[in-house]
Amino acid sequence: MRVAQRRMTKKARGFGSLYRGREGQWSWLAHRVTGVAIILFLFAHVVDTAMVGWGPGAYDRVVEVYHNPIVKLLELGLVAAVIYHALNGVRIMVIDFYPRANDWNRQLIYGTTAVFVAAMIPITYLIVKPVFLELF
Amino acid sequence: MATVTRRSGVEDPPGREPRTALSRGAGRGRPPTGGEFWWWMFMRVSGMVLFVLAVGHVLIMHVVDTGVDRVDFQFVAVRWGSPFWKTWDWLMLVLSLVHGVNGLRVITLDYVRRPGVRIALNGVFTITGAVLFALGTIIVFTFDPSRWPGVAP
Numbered sequence: 433m434r435v436a437q438r439r440m441t442k443k444a445r446g447f448g449s450l451y452r453g454r455e456g457q458w459s460w461l462a463h464r465v466t467g468v469a470i471i472l473f474l475f476a477h478v479v480d481t482a483m484v485g486w487g488p489g490a491y492d493r494v495v496e497v498y499h500n501p502i503v504k505l506l507e508l509g510l511v512a513a514v515i516y517h518a519l520n521g522v523r524i525m526v527i528d529f530y531p532r533a534n535d536w537n538r539q540l541i542y543g544t545t546a547v548f549v550a551a552m553i554p555i556t557y558l559i560v561k562p563v564f565l566e567l568f
Numbered sequence: 569m570a571t572v573t574r575r576s577g578v579e580d581p582p583g584r585e586p587r588t589a590l591s592r593g594a595g596r597g598r599p600p601t602g603g604e605f606w607w608w609m610f611m612r613v614s615g616m617v618l619f620v621l622a623v624g625h626v627l628i629m630h631v632v633d634t635g636v637d638r639v640d641f642q643f644v645a646v647r648w649g650s651p652f653w654k655t656w657d658w659l660m661l662v663l664s665l666v667h668g669v670n671g672l673r674v675i676t677l678d679y680v681r682r683p684g685v686r687i688a689l690n691g692v693f694t695i696t697g698a699v700l701f702a703l704g705t706i707i708v709f710t711f712d713p714s715r716w717p718g719v720a721p
Contacts, residue, residue, distance in 0.1 A: 471671060
């Protein structure tokens with residue numbers, strides 16, 4: 433037991449410095465950060481969408497903000513946050529409803545991250561391309 | 569060695585080293601009973617529905633075609649002409665607000681130690697969520713583009 437614990441601590445120490453909790457801790461942190469980012473954006477987004485109730489003059493002026501190239505880079509961050517939170521949420525549910533899957537938690541985290549990165553490659557291209565065309 | 573019951577409710581197989589908390593990345597265990605259990609369940613059920621609604625929404629509005637560049641009053645007027653998209657957007661509004669506000673509450677349980685401050689903070693989150701729910705619901709169901717003739721179809 434003591435040996436195993438020492439081994440765990442040693443392993444954990446070599447991986448990042450903030451929490452020393454290895455992959456699980458980082459995915460937990462990422463889930464939290466993306467979640468807070470999404471709900472804070474949502475609070476603003478409900479208000480800006482509600483502007484349609486005041487007609488095209490009001491709504492088109494508000495939505496113009498989203499067409500700004502710099503805002504589109506923030507938009508990319510938002511899309512990434514939603515997709516990561518969704519994929520990681522599936523991993524959490526898999527472990528919650530099939531607790532045995534916890535034994536493959538690390539592999540599931542790498543799998544989730546791989547799917548996330550694979551999804552973000554074409555999405556980043558599609559969102560960033562018009563920004564480049566507009567700026568240069 | 570005694571078998572150790574993990575928070576996930578699964579026992580470590582006998583004869584194997586029980587894992588320490590450090591190796592466990594499974595997060596918050598399932599609360600056994602009561603309100604917290606139902607919140608736990610709500611987060612998972614709404615999470616599954618939001619996986620489709622929110623990821624679908626983000627891909628449709630921000631990625632495909634010309635993304636957010638094509639979104640304007642006319643676009644919304646055409647979209648909300650369909651009860652399908654109205655239902656989609658309203659359901660997403662309700663679930664994401666409750667899921668998000670409860671998520672904030674769970675986070676305050678970790679970081680805000682003083683109960684008074686926590687209750688006040690969660691009161692602000694809940695009222696914000698309730699006001700936005702009311703605003704969103706009114707707009708989705710009373711929106712009538714024919715009030716602006718010539719712009720909408």
